[in-house]
Every structure is written in C-alpha cells, then in structure tokens.
Amino acid sequence: MVMNRLAENELMDTSGLGALERQVVDFFVDGVRVLGLPRSIGEIYGMLFISPDPLSLDDLVLRLGISKGSASQGLRALKRLGAVREASVGEERRTYFEPAVELKRLVGGFIREQIRPHLESGKAKIGRLEAAVRSEADPERKKFLTERLARIEQWMRSGGRVLPVLQKLLGA
C-alpha cells in the first residue's frame, strides 16, 4: 500500500510549512551558510530542531521538499558533525533523527570536522615553506622571508591557544 502521496491540497514546495517553521528553518539556513555549509544542511537541522518528535529521512523529504539524495547526504554530514543523533523509536525499521542542541557539542564537532583538518594541512604547508626559505640564496631576501614566516607561526600559536579556551567558554 503506497502512502507517500501528498494530500491533494498540499503544495510541493516548502509552503507546506507554517510561517513559524519557515522562519526557524531560514534561521538555520543562514546560520550554516555563515559556517560554509550547504543550505540543505541548515534546512534539515532546522526542521529537526523545531519538531517535537524525531523525524525520518522521508519526513524530511516530504516536509522540506528536498530530494532523497540531499536528505541522505545532509543527514550523514550532520551525524559526522555530531549535530544529530539517531533516536530509537519503538520497533520501527526506519531510523529517526533528533537534533543535538548542546552548544559545546555542536561547536566541538565543527572544530573537529572543519577547523582541525585545515589547521593540520596548514601546518604541513608551513613546514614545507620553512624548508624552502632555509635554502634561499639571497641573504637579504632570506632574512625578510624568515621574519614573515615567524609571523605566521606566531599566528598559529595564538590560534592554538584560542581553541581550548573557546571550548571551555561554550561549555558554560
């Protein structure tokens, strides 16, 4: 028995959502965009955030009017970020999701998945730069480059000091 049909009077697009739902979803769409994440991720998280009950992939597809592909990928990304968890709902086969709402967790996941990797590869690049500068012939130029490199390293140290403090502050 196929039940996945929209009721006759429902629209295909997101106007299926009430004004309030739309507002919340938009709020998170903007939020994730600032973080450089795709719109669909904001929509999904927003939808979960505003739903009193956990939602399934199909619920999200239906309510947001996005494709199954988007929903699947979006949910995966959100899981990796630790921003959603699977909610065990009775003995159902399909899995339901609910949002993680603890700021510490959200920020932690973002740092782990989005910031750290860039810091790592940044450090690697700096390493190679140091090597290149050391084998610079012109002493005038070498001196200048060494200075600048030291500056970047100073930035990195400051940055390293910041992250822990940040995590601590957000726990409170």
Next chain:
Amino acid sequence: MVMNRLAENELMDTSGLGALERQVVDFFVDGVRVLGLPRSIGEIYGMLFISPDPLSLDDLVLRLGISKGSASQGLRALKRLGAVREASVGEERRTYFEPAVELKRLVGGFIREQIRPHLESGKAKIGRLEAAVRSEADPERKKFLTERLARIEQWMRSGGRVLPVLQKLLGA
C-alpha cells in the same frame, strides 16, 4: 610609451612566480577559502605578504595574472577588512599597498565585517520568532517552541561572551 608588455620569455600565468612565492600565495588562498572569501583575495594578500616592498594594483595584475577588475575589488575588500593599508611611496601618483600583519587587527576586521553583521541579523530574526511563538495557539506546542527558543538565546549569550575573550587572547 607603453611599458605594460610582458617580457618575451615570461609566461602569462602565475608561473611568473617562483616556487616559494607560489607556495605562500597558495597558503593564503587556502586560508581565506576557509573564511569563505574568494580566491583572488587570498592571492592578493599572499602576494603582498611575501613582497618586501608595497605593490600597486598593476603589480598585482601582472604578477598574479588576474584581471584589473579582480585586483580592484579584492583590494577594496581587503581594505574594508583592515587587512591591507595604503603605503605612501614617494610622490608617485599610483597607490601602493602593504599587508597588515597584526593578528589582532586581522581578526578584528573579520569579526567586524563578517561576523557581527550576521549576529545582528540573527538577533533580529530571533526577535521576530519570539513574537510568532507568543501568538501560538496550541499550548503544548507553545511550550515546546518556547523551550527551543530559550536554547537559541542561550547559544547567543555564550557566543557574545566568546568574542571579547577571543580578541583579548589574540592581542597577546
């Protein structure tokens, strides 16, 4: 007398740069990408960062192989971010630029130009949401929404506490 011709043996693309220059420029290209800024901005800042002398718009066009339009817009953005300053070079007509290298200044500019505006508009949206929730009919739903809204407001407060500390830490 037209002098803007490349020497016969120079390539049009950025291989005009030495390996080291290229490395540094790429480093900043990656850096600004993480911040959600366009590649050309990273190239320009990187080029200035590695140059012992201030550079003009035309210098950047020539060395990076980007268009005048990109250079002009990129420099404007960097000025607004406080990431470059105009360097007064003798009595020349054209203006020369040098990078700002103090982390505090760079981060401050970024927060001012990219973070604050979003926080503002975010707060405005929350305001409208509060209004919408207050006029929610169903009491059960109203209770739930109020809880969630309180959660967002808690996030905002934590965030507000963070920025000043961050700026302080980066001064050091």
Next chain:
DNA sequence: CGGATTGTTCAATTATGTTTGAACAATCCG
C-alpha cells in the same frame, strides 16, 4: 523466493559565486 521498504551513490543538472574585460570616470600633465 519476490515484492515492498529504506536508504545510498553518483553522473547530470542546476544554482551560486567569482572573474573577466570592456566601457567608463577621474586625475594628471605637457
């Protein structure tokens, strides 16, 4: 088994953001 359900993958499409380049304004100076 075999059809129904749930979810994933990925090439093609679509949307978004960036860069270009030519036209234009502004200033300089012979």
Next chain:
DNA sequence: CGGATTGTTCAAACATAATTGAACAATCCG
C-alpha cells in the same frame, strides 16, 4: 585642451559547489 595613466563598475562568461533523480544495494517479511 587632449592624450596618457590609474582605477572603478558591472554585465557576461566562467568556475565551483549543491541538488536532483534514477539506478542500485540492503533488509525485511509474507
């Protein structure tokens, strides 16, 4: 003035990233 220089603007071209949708795997269950 008038031609040369310096820089800006913005529509069109281009590049990049996100989304779709159809094909596919995996699991369930009658």
